[in-house]
Amino acid sequence: MNRQKFMQDMEKYLRPMDRIERAELLADYDQHFVLGLREGRSEEDIARELGRPEEIAREALGDRYNAHETSDTSGVDPFDVPTFREMQPPSSRNRATRNFFAAVGLIFLNLMLMIPIGLSLWSVWLTLAGLSLLVLAPVAAAVDYLFLGHLEKAEIFISIGLFGIGILFAIASKSVFRAFKVITLQYIRWNARVMRGDVSE
Template identity: 30%
Template sequence: MDKQQYLLELEKELRSLSKGEQQEILADYEEHFESARAKGRSDADIIEGLGQPEKVAKEIIAQAKMVKTLEASSGNSMPRAVFSTVVLSLFNLTFILGPAIVCFVIPIVLYVCAVVLFIYPLLLLFQDGFTLIYANKIFLMLGSIGFGLLSFVGGSSLMKLVYRLFVNYVKFNVRIVRGRSA
């Protein structure tokens, strides 16, 4: 690939930007090629240093979107966002933190119970050895394993639910801070 092919591919990848932005970027890259050639570097060496046009274009487009987003924020929306963040923080600390901790602790307790209920039959075996007493407790051990499985499945399901609720609540907070309707 040479300079012309590189610039053509870069232009093709930058098609989502305005023509003015494209021309400015291509002029910068053409200037980069010329200054590197003046220092004795080959096109292949220059392209290797720049990276593939697809990757370069993705980075440029991402930066352009970030700049547009920052420019789109008006000066009067910043105080509103700060106020919303402070009020939401106080609300979250006062009313949400306690229940959130409980919602995360319950699945953890269920996981611990599951582990204990799985290990219980092994502890009985070490305590009594494989004797008639151990055989009499077989149903107790099977029940323990069954409750351990139920506890594990319940903890997993509850953890997934709590996680989804937490993610949705965080998204809700972000929408409020940004000033969009919830």
């Protein structure tokens, strides 16, 4: 059973239910299909996992289901039963409202907390990257010798030591850059998912 047939059967069996309650229940089951398809599962597998629409309706309706079976459904006004497509605009409006408030919340979260923290973290990397320039100490010593003709043994040892320290800072800054890059990109993607309303509840 595919998604369309499942939702049509659900709509048929849930006719005795209140219009708003029915719309909410149908929207919930349709959301199962949306999330399942996003995970790469087929419509048939999702429908099989959810169960038979008739049994779902019987459980949701309770006594109303038995009353529906014994009543004459020929007198049901077809215009009184909204189709599933007609139920989508309210759901879309609710989703748009939720996305709007999520966007406002994200703006405040980012401005007040995450952007300052992010800038602080990246300033740590910038400091490490700046200290890695100590690898140029031997170059400075060579320039001092070539242009000023002045070079002491202590200066040679210091420049060699600074060269080693600069290499360590360069390695550290490279590792920190990779870690901060991953964290930053993941946070940006999470922001985009929240703005689109893709984060599962």
